[in-house]
Amino acid sequence: MSKPLETASPLNLKDLDREGLRTAFVARGLPAYRGDQVFRWVWRRGAVEVAAMTDLPAALREDLERSARLPRLEPHATRASPDGTTKLLVRLDDGRDVEAVLIPDGERRTLCVSTQVGCAMGCAFCRTATMGLLRDLRPWEICEQVLVAERILRARGERRVLQLRGRGAAGKVERRLTNLVFMGMGEPLHNLEGTVTACRVLTDPQGLAFPPRRITVSTVGLADRIEPFLARTGVNLAISLNAPDDAVRERLMPVNKKYDVDALLAVIARLPLRRRQRVTFEYVLLAGVNDHEADAERLARRLRGVSERVKINLIPFNPHEGADFERPAPQRVERFRARLLSGGVEKVHVRRPRGEQILAACGQLAAREGGVG
Numbered sequence: 285m286s287k288p289l290e291t292a293s294p295l296n297l298k299d300l301d302r303e304g305l306r307t308a309f310v311a312r313g314l315p316a317y318r319g320d321q322v323f324r325w326v327w328r329r330g331a332v333e334v335a336a337m338t339d340l341p342a343a344l345r346e347d348l349e350r351s352a353r354l355p356r357l358e359p360h361a362t363r364a365s366p367d368g369t370t371k372l373l374v375r376l377d378d379g380r381d382v383e384a385v386l387i388p389d390g391e392r393r394t395l396c397v398s399t400q401v402g403c404a405m406g407c408a409f410c411r412t413a414t415m416g417l418l419r420d421l422r423p424w425e426i427c428e429q430v431l432v433a434e435r436i437l438r439a440r441g442e443r444r445v446l447q448l449r450g451r452g453a454a455g456k457v458e459r460r461l462t463n464l465v466f467m468g469m470g471e472p473l474h475n476l477e478g479t480v481t482a483c484r485v486l487t488d489p490q491g492l493a494f495p496p497r498r499i500t501v502s503t504v505g506l507a508d509r510i511e512p513f514l515a516r517t518g519v520n521l522a523i524s525l526n527a528p529d530d531a532v533r534e535r536l537m538p539v540n541k542k543y544d545v546d547a548l549l550a551v552i553a554r555l556p557l558r559r560r561q562r563v564t565f566e567y568v569l570l571a572g573v574n575d576h577e578a579d580a581e582r583l584a585r586r587l588r589g590v591s592e593r594v595k596i597n598l599i600p601f602n603p604h605e606g607a608d609f610e611r612p613a614p615q616r617v618e619r620f621r622a623r624l625l626s627g628g629v630e631k632v633h634v635r636r637p638r639g640e641q642i643l644a645a646c647g648q649l650a651a652r653e654g655g656v657g
């Protein structure tokens with residue numbers, strides 16, 4: 285019989301990507317393909333216990349039951365908004381909570397996930413920033429937010445079975461979510477390894493098989509981590525820009541002292557993008573701070589060298605208790621958008637406010653519930 289999977293702490297079968305599971309099994313004297321089998325059981329077939337993995341030898345199943353774990357997280361609270369947006373507060377094993385937001389839109393089901401408890405980046409307009417960074421999420425805690433949302437959709441009677449094709453990936457997968465955005469609590473590239481592993485699990489054709497183009501990871505712009513991150517995951521990138529120049533950006537986002545606008549533009553100019561792929565610049569519009577027409581003109585000028593590589597997502601600020609900023613009037617938002625377009629920016633989108641009644645901007649519910657300490 286193979287060497288048991290005893291480790292100092294039990295092996296968490298949800299915390300490794302497929303390659304990691306293969307390596308863990310080989311290290312225990314088992315063939316690597318056992319790692320593939322377990323990975324498929326966990327992610328493709330939704331096994332909640334090792335006993336269900338019926339094509340593993342009985343001795344290996346017994347061994348895994350003793351020495352490995354398949355943890356699961358549950359929502360601690362959910363809040364649904366009349367527009368269908370649902371905020372999930374997911375309780376972690378240490379009693380802390382993180383947020384995920386489910387956003388239905390026509391056929392599309394998008395989930396916004398968190399990567400850290402709190403955040404160290406200190407953006408001036410963000411509720412999560414007031415918590416500071418409490419800890420990184422483990423890869424399985426990021427992926428589990430997806431499974432929690434899937435279970436909620438299933439309980440609502442939503443059914444979607446995808447037939448996957450391709451060598452090694454063929455088969456059926458139940459997946460109701462269509463898109464994932466990493467825009468919840470935390471800075472994904474600050475938790476680089478956790479986010480990379482989670483993306484690899486979520487996009488693995490033998491797992492939940494999200495196409496990488498259906499996942500967008502949003503960063504404040506940790507410029508030196510962007511290229512290695514994309515090379516390892518192939519997902520889409522969004523960068524929080526929020527200002528037309530360094531002076532305004534530095535006031536809103538302390539990270540700009542280290543990675544300024546030029547550093548970000550230089551990275552974007554050399555990224556190997558797929559055909560028609562663009563990097564999204566997110567721009568939270570704050571009344572009287574960064575929403576002047578002159579700001580839009582300066583921004584358009586600044587983006588001239590990369591205009592076919594980017595699109596801009598304008599996000600009118602979602603005010604929260606104690607915030608120092610206000611949302612601009614719709615006419616101001618429209619004028620800002622028009623100035624960008626006339627300045628040569630090809631793609632500008634204004635995000636519709638969603639889930640305002642349930643505090644859907646990142647960090648707002650967890651902060652109010654006090655579940656992050």
Ligand code: SF4
Nearest residue numbers: 403405407410413470
């Ligand atoms: S906006 Fe994002 S990166 Fe900035 S403080 Fe909030 S959670 Fe962190």
